[in-house]
Amino acid sequence: MVRKVVQEVWSGAAAEREVTAESAYIQRRQWLQLAGLGVGAGVAALASGRASALTRSPQAMPISNLPSVSSAVAGARATDKVAPLKDATTYNNFYEFGTDKSDPYENAHTLITSPWTVRVEGLVGKPRTFDIDQLLKLAPIEERIYRLRCVEGWSMVIPWLGYSLSKVLADVQPLSSAKYVQFLTLADAKTMPGLRYGGLDWPYSEGLRMDEAMHPLTMLTVGMYGKTLPNQSGAPVRVMVPWKYGFKSAKSIVTIRLTDKQPKTAWHEAAPQEYGFYSNVNPDVNHPRWSQATERRLGDGGLFAKRLDTKLFNGYAEQVAQMYAGMDLRRNF
Numbered sequence: 001m002v003r004k005v006v007q008e009v010w011s012g013a014a015a016e017r018e019v020t021a022e023s024a025y026i027q028r029r030q031w032l033q034l035a036g037l038g039v040g041a042g043v044a045a046l047a048s049g050r051a052s053a054l055t056r057s058p059q060a061m062p063i064s065n066l067p068s069v070s071s072a073v074a075g076a077r078a079t080d081k082v083a084p085l086k087d088a089t090t091y092n093n094f095y096e097f098g099t100d101k102s103d104p105y106e107n108a109h110t111l112i113t114s115p116w117t118v119r120v121e122g123l124v125g126k127p128r129t130f131d132i133d134q135l136l137k138l139a140p141i142e143e144r145i146y147r148l149r150c151v152e153g154w155s156m157v158i159p160w161l162g163y164s165l166s167k168v169l170a171d172v173q174p175l176s177s178a179k180y181v182q183f184l185t186l187a188d189a190k191t192m193p194g195l196r197y198g199g200l201d202w203p204y205s206e207g208l209r210m211d212e213a214m215h216p217l218t219m220l221t222v223g224m225y226g227k228t229l230p231n232q233s234g235a236p237v238r239v240m241v242p243w244k245y246g247f248k249s250a251k252s253i254v255t256i257r258l259t260d261k262q263p264k265t266a267w268h269e270a271a272p273q274e275y276g277f278y279s280n281v282n283p284d285v286n287h288p289r290w291s292q293a294t295e296r297r298l299g300d301g302g303l304f305a306k307r308l309d310t311k312l313f314n315g316y317a318e319q320v321a322q323m324y325a326g327m328d329l330r331r332n333f
């Protein structure tokens, strides 16, 4: 099934061996083989050395006991290098835990991720509350290497684990009146010191048009680097929308609501002139206070991180541009 998806959606994508160093690629294939049908103990043993020191979340676990885990590649460029886990888990935006880049790593160990449920509701035929085990088993888990481009001008290449959000949406049977999807995330003052930050209206919220939410690249994400998500990365479940600025990829989701009107979203509400509802990565539409033409690629080059030209739709134009045909991307930024 994964192979088919890869061919349909990511035709022309670089092969994984072009993205990752050949030795690492082969090693990872061996891990997957070792793990048999799931990314199980074999991967855990090999991956835990790097993961445990960097994920302060006590619950960061190997993704195991799953029906299947497949390795897939999503459109990474040949020049892309996967960021070290350390960069991906110590340089974060998760304002519920503070506004400095290291705050989520320092503070997010207080997040309680079990038990956790995600309510999917609104304009659907069969509203449903999923617990995490149900979400983990709803569809085969795939590894997808995506670029994440933050609106602030930095980017990273990260191997995520999850599957297309469309699987969850199909399960609840969207009504034809559903035009948008809203994501609402946890807001718990007891465990999230950053809620004192008044710049955003809590809970953090995000949204997509229905066709964007149903696009195969939009990923319900439950893990990274072979393990469950560390708290600072949005445990236990977040979305990844790789052609949009990173703030569209809401972390620690508790509610997914289908609506007929464009939903409120946290950054757009806070500063609509700076953060549009669409927020598609676009090098030609600058943020009012800085250029979006280039990006600093973290995890490639240490302190001297490379500066790269930013690509329209973060390089995923071939897959997603048709959704915006005829739209003025400057007005609908």
Ligand code: MTE
Residues within 6 Å of the ligand: 091, 092, 093, 094, 095, 096, 148, 149, 150, 151, 185, 204, 232, 233, 234, 245, 246, 247, 248, 249, 250, 251, 252
């Ligand atoms: N989700 C929540 N709940 N709270 C946040 O502050 N920050 C967003 C997004 N999701 C954020 C969030 C922003 S601005 C970015 S760039 C990405 O998460 C960062 O994801 P990362 O820390 O895994 O790189």
